[in-house]
Amino acid sequence: MDIEQVQRAAVARFAQQGFAATGIRELGTAAGINSATLYHYVGSKQDLLMRIISTCLNAMISGGREAIAGAEKPAGQLARLIAFHVAFTATNPLTARVAEYEMRALTGPAQEQMQALRDHYESLFSKVLVDGQKAGEFSTNDLTMARLAVMEMGTGVAHWYRPDGRLSLSQVQENFVAMAYRILAVPDAAKTADQPLPTAELLASEPNPQLSTQTVS
Amino acid sequence: MDIEQVQRAAVARFAQQGFAATGIRELGTAAGINSATLYHYVGSKQDLLMRIISTCLNAMISGGREAIAGAEKPAGQLARLIAFHVAFTATNPLTARVAEYEMRALTGPAQEQMQALRDHYESLFSKVLVDGQKAGEFSTNDLTMARLAVMEMGTGVAHWYRPDGRLSLSQVQENFVAMAYRILAVPDAAKTADQPLPTAELLASEPNPQLSTQTVS
Amino acid sequence: MDIEQVQRAAVARFAQQGFAATGIRELGTAAGINSATLYHYVGSKQDLLMRIISTCLNAMISGGREAIAGAEKPAGQLARLIAFHVAFTATNPLTARVAEYEMRALTGPAQEQMQALRDHYESLFSKVLVDGQKAGEFSTNDLTMARLAVMEMGTGVAHWYRPDGRLSLSQVQENFVAMAYRILAVPDAAKTADQPLPTAELLASEPNPQLSTQTVS
Amino acid sequence: MDIEQVQRAAVARFAQQGFAATGIRELGTAAGINSATLYHYVGSKQDLLMRIISTCLNAMISGGREAIAGAEKPAGQLARLIAFHVAFTATNPLTARVAEYEMRALTGPAQEQMQALRDHYESLFSKVLVDGQKAGEFSTNDLTMARLAVMEMGTGVAHWYRPDGRLSLSQVQENFVAMAYRILAVPDAAKTADQPLPTAELLASEPNPQLSTQTVS
DNA sequence: AATGAATGAGGGTTCATTCAT
DNA sequence: CATGAATGAACCCTCATTCAT
Secondary structure (H helix, E strand, O other): OOHHHHHHHHHHHHHHHOOOOOOHHHHHHHHOOOOOOHHHHOOOHHHHHHHHHHHHHHHHHHHHHHHHHOOOOHHHHHHHHHHHHHHHHHHOHHHHHHHHHHHHHOOOHHHHHHHHHHHHHHHHHHHHHHHHHHOOOOOOOOHHHHHHHHHHHHHOHHHHOOOOOOOOHHHHHHHHHHHHHHHOOOOHHHOOOOOOOOOOOOOOOOOOOOOOOOOOO | OOHHHHHHHHHHHHHHHOOOOOOHHHHHHHHOOOOOOHHHHOOOHHHHHHHHHHHHHHHHHHHHHHHHHOOOOHHHHHHHHHHHHHHHHHHOHHHHHHHHHHHHHOOOHHHHHHHHHHHHHHHHHHHHHHHHHHOOOOOOOOHHHHHHHHHHHHHOHHHHOOOOOOOOHHHHHHHHHHHHHHHOOOOHHHOOOOOOOOOOOOOOOOOOHHHOOOOOO | OOHHHHHHHHHHHHHHHOOOOOOHHHHHHHHOOOOOOHHHHOOOHHHHHHHHHHHHHHHHHHHHHHHHHOOOOHHHHHHHHHHHHHHHHHHOHHHHHHHHHHHHHOOOHHHHHHHHHHHHHHHHHHHHHHHHHHOOOOOOOOHHHHHHHHHHHHHOHHHHOOOOOOOOHHHHHHHHHHHHHHHOOOOHHHOOOOOOOOOOOOOOOOOOOOOOOOOOO | OOHHHHHHHHHHHHHHHOOOOOOHHHHHHHHOOOOOOHHHHOOOHHHHHHHHHHHHHHHHHHHHHHHHHOOOOHHHHHHHHHHHHHHHHHHOHHHHHHHHHHHHHOOOHHHHHHHHHHHHHHHHHHHHHHHHHHOOOOOOOOHHHHHHHHHHHHHOHHHHOOOOOOOOHHHHHHHHHHHHHHHOOOOHHHOOOOOOOOOOOOOOOOOOOOOOOOOOO
16 A cells, blocks of 8 residues: 555546545545545645646656657657657546646645646647747747647547557557648658657556546547 | 526636535625525526536537538538637637536436537537548548547637637637648648638626636636 | 415324424425415414414313213213313324424423413313212222323324224224223213213314325224 | 434434434534534434334334243233333333334335334234134223224323332333223233233433433423 | 544535515 | 515535544
């Protein structure tokens, strides 16, 4: 029994029912311990949520940075960044969803800190897009809308991707990169050659998929 | 004081904090009535949520159908469907968000009914895409992924669109249609000429934007 | 629509579920009127209960007095008093039950007044028994216990008597008189000849038996 | 603090004011605990009531059976059964009253189960009476009425018996047996010799009489 | 490390009652 | 005469949290 098991149980419930609708006793039961014992691992219910979100967003930021560092030109950087985003979301769908949906459940400074991390992550996309626009690799009417569309698209992966599904992760990645390229009208010359796309590690907070009650098509 | 005022207050709170985190007394205060009075207009808290979601989804379905009926070829139908989706989401951002996020708060048959409506709406997109693929107007590696990407993209509008923002609604619509066309590689020949795009009416459940506490950039 | 209809509806519910478990709206529905209208006929829920109990106990007292007045010797008086008690209980079973069970729901002076009426009625029995004991017509170890036993016995009629049942009311009356005579060891010489036994009128508060949901064997 | 203390507090209140008129907070206060703590000992308010009634009726049934087993002939069995009934009622007046009055507060299957127990107990009396009638030891016009009268009589003990009162428990028992014998016209030959009459143990749910607020004459 | 017991606060809901219409 | 709307208080129950063991 350790804190990561508690986190996994919490993420599974938070993703399915939401933070507010999940009780402490329910978390204890799901983790196989008494609800009072839970307080040995976690300061409070909100603290538990913040650890989950914080770990998730930090992993996204560092992973996103590494992805960008793996290419030199904006088009390549974007491809790798999107590929990472998709990989991360597909690998940690429940944690990612909790990090996105339940930030509103945080109060005060905790929420500000987490929002700052989220903004930081989004700025990675902004920067790559702005750089590419300047370099003439991207062509779109509205850069802000394009960024939002691309990110939203990738985040949606959490709703339907399954490791044992019809498409492999790398197929999904390639497809998303292709769609992004189309949206941004990237010229063939700027497109990157096939190279190994970034992957994402399984977070300690991501529940075991088999045991998850989540059922997506 | 009528039931629509109650619905608006509820949508504002549900969108901001979530259904589970919003108390009945809080709803009463927001609607300017005693919490007990609220039960003259609504059978229960869950019933209130169901009315909101149900009204929203039914409006989406009928609006989507009309949009499709306004064009003959799949490419034109898709353009109008996306334009409607964007218009609806931009006009009723909070209601749309509640309808999407809080369906999980429903229990039993209520959830099944609402999920059936949601599925119905999504099937409108599926049908248009399949028709277009058959007609050779669309070209994409994976039709399912394309559908999900296009819908997710449009739904994201709720997160940032503001009526008094930088872009007008029709500009946003056109931009999204353009992005969808790119994703699906629609040939210029199939693209529709500029024509009046569908709009969406303001739902009775959508809170007055000025009074909403929502703050999106 | 008049106050007696309201009383009948109230007695039916109070007898079945108890005063505290019966709501004002429920009473209105049962009487076919709005709950607010009910306040035109009755000052308050407790006032309604007091009217019912008061009417019932007063009818019992006056009926009991008349019964006693119909005979000269204690044995005859007791027979007539018991016969009346049985007749009253069998004719107004629900009202009688409410008057007995729900007096505790009254508060303050209202309860004291009703208790005084109840004590008055019981004193009728006490007096007859004491008179009979003095006159040598009754013989029992303990007069108080005999009185309680005889009264309790008769009250129990409310639990099972039905007008369309196996036994006619006069048969039941005779049987109870016989049992009381046995308990008190009344000598044959003191027993009254067969004469018409007292009856009891149907109270305005007694619900129509056919419509009553009460089911006793 | 244990569950029996809670039960005693509950019985005291239920007997005095009724189940429906007694609040959870009031029960907590009476038991000396917070109302929320009460839910550690009891699943719900209705569950608490059912435990009380169930324990009471089961004790009555087993005690009644043992009483019957202590004699061979119906007249003796009846004497012992009545004596037990009186002893039980006098020893546990409040619990017995709650078990009788508040069964109607139970809903659904719970009520059916309890009613079955009550019927079982009453069948003990029926059987003894029928046996005695067949054996020629009892003589009465109507056996059913006699049974009801005898039981009702005994149950009435709860309304007035007090351990420190004028009469000892065994005196009351003997008196009731004598009254029953008279009602049934038991011949002297069939009467049992004086023998130790059955007693009843104090139930865990019976409140301490001194602390009880009940005041009977 | 682990837990049963305990609690103040608040959950959603129903209550008896009032009053303008 | 009758009612829909309204409300403060109370309903039963669950909440997150603490603490002695």
